[in-house]
Amino acid sequence: MSPHAPSGPSPSAGASPSVVLAGGGTAGHISPLLAIARAVLDAAPGARILAVGTQSGMETRLVPEAGFELATIDRVPLPRRPSLDLLHLPGRLLRAIRQSERILEDAGADVLVGVGGYVCTPLYIAARRRGVPIVIHEANTRAGIANRVGALFTRRVGKAFDQTPLRHARLVGMPMRREVAGLDRESARAAARTALGLDPDRPTLVVTGGSSGAASINRTLAASLGRLAEAGVQTLHITGRGKALVGPDGEPLAAPGYRQAEYVDGMETAYAAADLIVCRAGAGTVCEVAAVGLPAVFVPLPIGNGEQALNARGLVEAGAALMVRDAGFTPDWLGGEVLPLLADAPRLAEMSRRAAGLGIRDADATMAQMVMEAAQA
Template sequence: MTQLNPSALSVVLAGGGSAGHVSPLLAIAGAVRDRVPEAAILAVGTAGGLETRLVPAAGHALATIERIPMPRRPTAELLRVPGRLRRAIAQSKDILRSAHADVLVGVGGYVCTPMYLAAKSLGVPIVIHEANTKAGLANKVGARFTSRVGTAFAATRIRNGKVVGMPMRPAVAGLDRQAARAGARGRLGLESGLPTLVVTGGSLGALRLNQAVAGAAAALGAAGIQVLHITGNGKEVSGEGGSPLTAPLYHQVEYVDAMEDAYAAADVLLCRSGAGTVSEVAAVGLPAVFVPLPVGNGEQARNAAELVAAGAALLVPDAQLDAAWIEGNVIPLCLDADRLSAMGARASGLGIRDAAGRMADMVLAAAGK
């Protein structure tokens, strides 16, 4: 376990498993450091999550506790939960004591429930950020112990929730798409003056998006629209003969390190509607076509609902997205500059760029700093 010395401010941040949890955690940590450069920062996650790579890469210390998933059906595994939870709470208390924690910040995920319970037991103030429109179980538990709960969306229902937006990296939060466009397109190997569609299914890719865009690639090129297709790691799109797909004005890459460049380069983004993506396109004023992931409780459709209702984005159900839909809907959109300008303005009007700072102020208030 990582040992930290007492400092002017000691902040422990819990959450992990997915980028949807780790990204806002790191953004909040960065904003705290902007306000208190000497602050001690410790992130807490599990040994198998993305946090094991992303947190050290951001320069922060990381401690891990046992992962405790809750079985969805009565099984023998359910009988092991109480004992595992007790061990995780004990680990969490040790971490908070060793860190001399002034405040615990939770962003959701398996790790947060024992951390919230440990903080409540030790009298450590709790601050929560809920990224999704449907609040997670861990954050619902934690919200019973604090009045400081920030949400990314107004539609989120959680005790004491207050809309603060989605904490995001400064490179995205501060992006001026117009000013950055030429440079971004150059770095991505795109033409500077053509209508541009950027497609992404996230780091893992999305088969439905990849297949639909591959089928429409020739029509998009014939319409004079260049496409940057971010296929996902290991998800290269193949053409005839098994070689990488080629078409006029079509560019495919598996991954883009700096998504701010993709946002700046795009006139339209075709994408899933995870909470982070929806919040980022609103913040930067980027017209989007959302294809919600058709799993879970429909949370991705709910994430996109406000932008769609405002006319800032389109939404198509996953089962309806194909090459013909792109040709009939996305091509006309990409070529309609006036419509895109109006959509971008509506998106920007709903976006929140300073969420990380708002959360950092909440953290400082909770810690009495």
């Protein structure tokens, strides 16, 4: 892909602003970017939308699939510890800033929207140099360095979690797909279970480690199928791409009431089907289960800076979710905590109510309003 957006006349800001959105690398950055882009088009159908990422991120697939144009710049990671690679950083960053300035110029950008990731730092600097207004969304409880830099240049900053310390930020929630934000779990439950090959009337547990899967969660679930069946629980196990579980005979693992799938296209269907979900605690997942009022058991990723546990803390403290360390999520823990919870309908209903009370469903529209205000400033 070309590192530059095509040249063209710049429309005047207002009904037809030129909006450049920067972010990428992971779905955690790309999903809110796409939600904001769609909300901007709702607010201003004549808007020109251009996304900017790198050639190595998931955006090279997800952005075009969503129907938006993508430009790319060089990836400029910041070394996590002192090394000889630091000597190359200034030159790499300067080259990426120049690429970013060219993209903003060719797009006739009225506003730059950043959602974090490597791509944002050079674009924030380029926008600052060119006088292009900046709008930022921070998805995590611990803001990344790019958004911490960007927040020095603007007062238009939204965040998904109230506890995130970031300059000028205000709570807006997580921009998410309309199919999730608008989900009514109760009315969609029976049809969702039928679509997923489940019994509409049985207690339903959904287990997922995300699109890439989680080996530790998968192992615990595989060892718990007998207990789940004895308890009358049906389970939809989303194993992750390439992570299908097989039995001793080499065939896909099977048990009464157990269905596995590597991937579910449209997690709103799984959310609607579930009475309870066991999942990681990525920012997007935490915000989505709150928005739809789904009781959850969070098993935070055991590596990294502890961010996932922080993401889940608000729901756990509110009584809307449980949390267990990855090493603590064992068949015995599942039998002692998850199965009694699934059998306790009043407790599940109260958890659902508390989750929904913390969920925010209109973050995309709030961010779009911020974008329009910046474009017209």
